[in-house]
Amino acid sequence: MKNSRRLDRLGRGIFARNDLRKETYRCLSLRNSSASLLDLSLGSTDLLPPPLVIEAITNGFLSSGSSAYCLQAGTRPFREAASAWVQRRFGVNVDPDQEVLLLVGSQEGTAHLPLAILNSGETGLILDPSYPSHRGGLVLADARIEKLMLRPEKNWEPDIKSLSKSKWDQLRLIIFGYPHNPTAQVGGQNLLDEMMQCALKHQVVVAHDNPYVDLALEGEAPCLLKCKGWRELGIEFFSFSKAWSMGGFRMGFAIGAAPVLEALRGVKSVVDFNQSLALQAGGIAALEKASDWPLTILEIYRERRDRVVESLINLGWRMPTPSMAMYIWLPLPTWAKVKGWTDEDFAAALLNQTGVALTPGSGFGRGGKNWLRLALVRPVDDLEAAVARIVPWWHEHS
Numbered sequence: 001m002k003n004s005r006r007l008d009r010l011g012r013g014i015f016a017r018n019d020l021r022k023e024t025y026r027c028l029s030l031r032n033s034s035a036s037l038l039d040l041s042l043g044s045t046d047l048l049p050p051p052l053v054i055e056a057i058t059n060g061f062l063s064s065g066s067s068a069y070c071l072q073a074g075t076r077p078f079r080e081a082a083s084a085w086v087q088r089r090f091g092v093n094v095d096p097d098q099e100v101l102l103l104v105g106s107q108e109g110t111a112h113l114p115l116a117i118l119n120s121g122e123t124g125l126i127l128d129p130s131y132p133s134h135r136g137g138l139v140l141a142d143a144r145i146e147k148l149m150l151r152p153e154k155n156w157e158p159d160i161k162s163l164s165k166s167k168w169d170q171l172r173l174i175i176f177g178y179p180h181n182p183t184a185q186v187g188g189q190n191l192l193d194e195m196m197q198c199a200l201k202h203q204v205v206v207a208h209d210n211p212y213v214d215l216a217l218e219g220e221a222p223c224l225l226k227c228k229g230w231r232e233l234g235i236e237f238f239s240f241s242k243a244w245s246m247g248g249f250r251m252g253f254a255i256g257a258a259p260v261l262e263a264l265r266g267v268k269s270v271v272d273f274n275q276s277l278a279l280q281a282g283g284i285a286a287l288e289k290a291s292d293w294p295l296t297i298l299e300i301y302r303e304r305r306d307r308v309v310e311s312l313i314n315l316g317w318r319m320p321t322p323s324m325a326m327y328i329w330l331p332l333p334t335w336a337k338v339k340g341w342t343d344e345d346f347a348a349a350l351l352n353q354t355g356v357a358l359t360p361g362s363g364f365g366r367g368g369k370n371w372l373r374l375a376l377v378r379p380v381d382d383l384e385a386a387v388a389r390i391v392p393w394w395h396e397h398s
Ligand SMILES: Cc1ncc(COP(=O)(O)O)c(C=O)c1O
Pocket: 043, 104, 105, 106, 107, 108, 131, 177, 181, 209, 211, 238, 239, 240, 241, 247, 250, 251, 252
């Protein structure tokens, strides 16, 4: 069988490639009784959701109707809860019927949006490096992809002014997000304001992917809903995966300009019937009764970050201080470059020889070349065990 050209262009995503390597390591380590896998490669946390969320979901599954298809009209209680949360959290009033849309995670929303906005061959802009669904959605929509490169010397923030007028004239959609994965920088509100204003001038849709809005360790996370003009061409994606540790439940939502949401709803009406009422009950409980939960997990991530950063700096591994929770973004050490290793080689050698899995930065785009991402998704003891494995390995090779 021959795949579609778009699937070939999509290629094998970094998380699928990582998965294969980790599975191979798991099998080999069982056979050789070597160290078990310490997986710090994926932003999938060990932390549990709030108990009251689990209770709401459990009760929901026992209620009649939760196993039925849930059409758009059935999501109204969820949309009302989301709109009330937005009002409390950002002081912005949104219409639950026109400006809120339930999603199967923010990944699903960002990946489907280009199908709703772009004709094939039209241009979308992403940051490089960026989260894989941003590029992936554009590829699935047969779009032309323009990239705004991020650089360490600019603190991994895009230089919006570097986009020429002719580039702006080609663009129809921008997908980006701060706090930023994988560079672990929070970013600033001024950046979003500038992007939104330029986009309005050139009539480009702005999609801001914001699953980490509650997970800034330093400063305040920016938010598109605070920018003037989002009601005309903006859409912002929120998620339960990170701040409430509900990643496997696959729930998120978008708030945005009514016509943009209407277009995305049109694509989704072909693809899914929304998450079950039981999961929506969990989302409602998180927004209404556990809106402070992210503050507690933030302190857990802060301790993890501080401990790991300190240990790695003691080892001689210098890095920018991550200002958001969950990730550390590490430059490929000089000794590895001298050996001719790429970030992929480094991650493969580290995994095969110590069992510690990191994600090579080039998996997030060319701009992530020579960087690695470590996810703080295990308890402090496990993170310290990972560092304890890295230290002798580092000394052996450097
Ligand atoms: C920037 C970004 N967007 C979206 C996602 C996926 O979020 P969700 O679980 O809501 O689909 C992630 C997960 O790591 C992410 O980092």
